[in-house]
Amino acid sequence: MRTILWFIYFWIYTLGTAFSIPRVKYFIKKDEIQKKRDFTQNLAHNWAKKLVLLTGSNVEVLGLENIPDGPVLFVSNHQGNFDIPILLSSLPKSISFVAKIELKKLPIINRWMEFLECVFIDRKDLRQSLRAITKAIEVLKSGQSMVIFPEGTRSKGSQLQPFKPGSLKMATKANVPIIPVTIKGSYKIMEANNNKITPAKVQVIISEPIYVDNIEKSTDLTVLTYKIIKNNLDFDYEKIQLATS
Numbered sequence: 466m467r468t469i470l471w472f473i474y475f476w477i478y479t480l481g482t483a484f485s486i487p488r489v490k491y492f493i494k495k496d497e498i499q500k501k502r503d504f505t506q507n508l509a510h511n512w513a514k515k516l517v518l519l520t521g522s523n524v525e526v527l528g529l530e531n532i533p534d535g536p537v538l539f540v541s542n543h544q545g546n547f548d549i550p551i552l553l554s555s556l557p558k559s560i561s562f563v564a565k566i567e568l569k570k571l572p573i574i575n576r577w578m579e580f581l582e583c584v585f586i587d588r589k590d591l592r593q594s595l596r597a598i599t600k601a602i603e604v605l606k607s608g609q610s611m612v613i614f615p616e617g618t619r620s621k622g623s624q625l626q627p628f629k630p631g632s633l634k635m636a637t638k639a640n641v642p643i644i645p646v647t648i649k650g651s652y653k654i655m656e657a658n659n660n661k662i663t664p665a666k667v668q669v670i671i672s673e674p675i676y677v678d679n680i681e682k683s684t685d686l687t688v689l690t691y692k693i694i695k696n697n698l699d700f701d702y703e704k705i706q707l708a709t710s
Contacts, residue, residue: 467520467521467661467662467663468660468661468662470519471516471519471520471662474515474516474519475516478512478515478516479512479573479574480573482508482512482573482577483573485504485508486576486580488504489501489504489505489580492504498607501580502559502582502609503559505559505577505580505581506558506559506560506581508577509553509577509581510553510554512550512553513549513550513551513552513553513554514550514553514554516547516550517547517550517551517554520547520654520662520663520664520665521663521664522547522654522664522665522666522667523664523665523666523667524551524554524555524667524668524669525666525667525668525669526555526668526669526671527668527669527670527671528670528671528672528673529557529671531644531671531672531673531674532556532557532558532644532671532674533642533674535608535641535642536605536606536607536608536609536610536611536639536641537558537610537641537642537643537644537674538605538610538611538612538613538633538635538636538639538641538642538643538644539552539556539560539610539611539612539613539644539646540612540613540615540633540643540644540645540646540690540694541612541613541614541645541646541647541648541694542614542616542620542625542646542647542648542694542698543614543616543618543619543620543648544619544620544621544622544623544648544649544650544651544652544656545619545621545651545652545653545654545655545656546619546654546655546656547651547654547655547667548614548619548648548651549562551648551651551667551669552612552646552648552669555669556610556612556646556671558610559609559610560581560609560610560611560612561578561581561582561583561584561604561609561610561611561612562578562581562583562584562611562612562613563583563584563586563597563601563611563612563613563614564578564583564584564585564586565585565586565587565588565618566585566586566587566593568585569585582604582609584597584598584600584601584604584611585597586598588617588629598634598635601613601635602635602638602639605635605636605639605641606639610641611635612646613632613633613635615628615629615632615633615687615690615691616628616629617629617632619652619656620652621652621656621657622652622656622657623649623650623652623698625691625694625695625698627691628687628690628691630687631687632687633686633687633690636677636686637677637686640677640678641677642674642675642676642677643674643675643677643686643690644671644672644674644675645671645672645675645690645693645694645697646669646670646671646672646694647668647669647670647672647693647694647697647698648667648668648669649667649668649669649670649697649698650665650666650667650668651665651667653665653666653667654667670697672693672694672697675689675690
């Protein structure tokens, strides 16, 4: 029943956002980019927060103080379908996503993803992938923060899959900090229950920034970021919190 009600609310709420599209178009026409970003991010934040709340889940966010001013590249593991709304409702920045091209087929949602300056990537098409990465670099340079899931697909569990080679080069090209983000437990909302929505406890751990201009050239940023996220997945923060409370 929860799953049915969630999807009903999802589409009603999503359809309702269509009435705000003319306002976004107005900001774009007037070249008021920051107003457009603030408006779309606020709408996306509220949309995502309600969707997560409807699952009955509890999302704990740790490390918000590690997010610096200015544009950053959030690099996150990808456990389940709810990762995007969880990050939209948890990160206090205007963010866009490097997203799989299949999401471009979703009505209304694809429009808002374009307004959020998301970049759609087709990993089966090398040329298109290179163009998408170039566009993502331009978005970062323009001052918009981005989120990338370097595993390339959902793990649907607690394990961390290998990162795609070169997936973090956009941070060095745009000269923005990398913020490793670890999501723990989001797969329990849906993927672990035969795609039935079930309340779960989720942690979002935001690690300290990696400033790419301070890293030695011999350092592999992909490996470094992978290890940080892997260590967070293996570390039991809940036990530490209970021990110190």
